[in-house]
Amino acid sequence: MAPPLRTMMALCAPAALVAFVVRPNPGSSVIRAPASVPAAATSNTQKQRVGPLFAKPLAYEVTHKPAANSSIILNLDVPGETTQLCYDKAIRALSKEAGNSIPGFGNKGNKGNTKHPPEVIERHFGMEEVKGQSLKVISELVVNEAINSLDLQAIGSAELVQDISVVTQLFTPGVPMMLEVKMDVWPEVNIVKEYTGFELEVEEPPIDEPRVAAAWKGLQERNVVLEDTEEGYAAQLGDSVIANMMPFRENADGSKGEQLPNIASGDGVDIVLESGRYMPGLAEGMEGVKAGETREIRITFPDKLGPQGGDLEGTKAVFEVEAVEVMKRNVPEVNEEFAQSIREGLTLEELTTEVEKAVMEETGTSKRDTRNKAYEEALLETCSITIPETLIVEQAREKFAIMMTEFKDQGESDAKIQSMITKEAG
Amino acid sequence: MVRINFSSSIDLIKYPLITSKTNLLFENNQYTFLVDPRLNKLSIKKAIEFLFDVKIIKINSCNLPKKKRRVGQFTGIKPRYKKVIVKLAKDNKIDLFSND
Numbered sequence: 365m366a367p368p369l370r371t372m373m374a375l376c377a378p379a380a381l382v383a384f385v386v387r388p389n390p391g392s393s394v395i396r397a398p399a400s401v402p403a404a405a406t407s408n409t410q411k412q413r414v415g416p417l418f419a420k421p422l423a424y425e426v427t428h429k430p431a432a433n434s435s436i437i438l439n440l441d442v443p444g445e446t447t448q449l450c451y452d453k454a455i456r457a458l459s460k461e462a463g464n465s466i467p468g469f470g471n472k473g474n475k476g477n478t479k480h481p482p483e484v485i486e487r488h489f490g491m492e493e494v495k496g497q498s499l500k501v502i503s504e505l506v507v508n509e510a511i512n513s514l515d516l517q518a519i520g521s522a523e524l525v526q527d528i529s530v531v532t533q534l535f536t537p538g539v540p541m542m543l544e545v546k547m548d549v550w551p552e553v554n555i556v557k558e559y560t561g562f563e564l565e566v567e568e569p570p571i572d573e574p575r576v577a578a579a580w581k582g583l584q585e586r587n588v589v590l591e592d593t594e595e596g597y598a599a600q601l602g603d604s605v606i607a608n609m610m611p612f613r614e615n616a617d618g619s620k621g622e623q624l625p626n627i628a629s630g631d632g633v634d635i636v637l638e639s640g641r642y643m644p645g646l647a648e649g650m651e652g653v654k655a656g657e658t659r660e661i662r663i664t665f666p667d668k669l670g671p672q673g674g675d676l677e678g679t680k681a682v683f684e685v686e687a688v689e690v691m692k693r694n695v696p697e698v699n700e701e702f703a704q705s706i707r708e709g710l711t712l713e714e715l716t717t718e719v720e721k722a723v724m725e726e727t728g729t730s731k732r733d734t735r736n737k738a739y740e741e742a743l744l745e746t747c748s749i750t751i752p753e754t755l756i757v758e759q760a761r762e763k764f765a766i767m768m769t770e771f772k773d774q775g776e777s778d779a780k781i782q783s784m785i786t787k788e789a790g
Numbered sequence: 791m792v793r794i795n796f797s798s799s800i801d802l803i804k805y806p807l808i809t810s811k812t813n814l815l816f817e818n819n820q821y822t823f824l825v826d827p828r829l830n831k832l833s834i835k836k837a838i839e840f841l842f843d844v845k846i847i848k849i850n851s852c853n854l855p856k857k858k859r860r861v862g863q864f865t866g867i868k869p870r871y872k873k874v875i876v877k878l879a880k881d882n883k884i885d886l887f888s889n890d
Contacts, residue, residue, distance in 0.1 A: 469809060
């Protein structure tokens with residue numbers, strides 16, 4: 365038998381079976397539908413179902429009482445009329461969802477506009493599903509409405525006190541029901557002592573000396589004055605050499621091999637002779653070079669290179685360097701004059717403050733932050749407060765998300781981050 | 791013509807047809823069934839009136855087209871049904887979705 369027919373049989377099985385197996389007397393109550401049961405097939409109920417369902421607000425009664433941990437419990441008294449309306453809405457939603465998928469209903473022409481009798485929807489999705497959907501509608505239209513009307517400062521989402529499956533069992537369209545809903549609200553602050561007019565002593569955050577020194581050095585480097593040299597001047601450490609540079613791979617016998625692309629090559633490269641600044645050995649090898657001189661410098665790349673290093677780690681290479689010009693670098697001394705040169709009218713003292721401030725901002729230990737944190741702690745002592753769980757969880761989630769983003773920035777693989785997230789969630 | 795007595799004609803009413811089309815007919819107090827093609831309108835009326843305790847004022851019926859099915863090399867015909875649309879008298883109804 366074709367599937368539609370079979371399904372139809374299943375749909376109508378109870379009525380058909382009773383009718384055909386038993387042979388009752390005419391007028392037997394087994395077969396005749398009780399007058400009180402609303403039959404979808406009749407025109408009366410059809411009329412009731414069409415039309416604007418929610419033109420007027422849904423009826424309900426609500427009382428609330430506070431509960432532990434800054435939460436409240438709402439007692440909702442939902443009348444039968446409202447449950448019926450919500451059930452109807454749920455049926456409509458499911459009918460739309462079913463569309464043309466129920467055998468015997470709909471055709472290709474009217475996509476999603478198929479009308480189903482409620483009983484067909486019930487049998488297609490199962491009563492549990494319909495009831496669940498109805499409860500969802502109730503939570504959207506009644507519970508949320510109740511929460512809004514009470515003017516509570518709600519946080520997080522409301523939850524049923526009873527188990528959802530129990531409530532689903534209780535739900536019957538047209539029958540009044542009680543709903544118990546629990547939700548967190550903003551906590552009340554009980555101030556136990558005076559919170560204004562107190563003084564605090566806050567320790568000044570320590571200054572990060574090495575970073576300040578680095579900042580000074582950077583500032584000096586940026587303000588270096590290059591000075592031309594006479595011909596025949598031999599470069600010393602600390603000088604600057606403008607050179608044409610070409611790197612080659614070094615063969616086993618020490619001769620020049622293939623050219624290395626991409627790295628540290630080019631004409632007119634400014635090389636500052638300072639050990640540790642480039643590849644180890646380069647600056648030392650350049651020491652004493654004169655303008656116009658060409659040198660071959662043998663170096664070995666360090667074992668660990670940055671992301672641009674590629675496969676060069678530990679490679680031996682020959683750098684052919686032709687010095688075009690040798691310049692003296694005059695690093696300015698830190699004094700009033702230096703401050704003046706950075707900005708007109710700036711004193712050394714002001715400059716020092718500025719540098720320290722910049723470093724503090726960078727490291728995130730500014731005086732203001734330290735002060736604010738001390739205030740926060742002091743204020744916390746002046747009141748008693750119970751923090752609802754929702755707030756804590758929310759805060760924790762936020763922190764966790766930030767942490768994850770940081771991990772990602774540091775180049776952790778996505779898979780690893782994913783595994784951490786699931787572990788936390790579990 | 792095979793003579794069918796009243797008792798067996800009840801079994802020859804197969805099942806109600808519920809589709810979007812018949813759903814619209816419910817509003818007219820019309821119900822659609824598939825029945826054995828050997829039944830005529832009179833016997834159908836008798837059977838349904840007896841089964842559902844209703845009064846029928848009109849019956850439309852038609853024989854559905856043959857449906858051929860092939861199983862391997864053999865071609866056959868699926869069971870054939872007669873479709874009947876019964877119109878009930880006012881205030882009569884059939885509860886097709888009863889849970890009893």
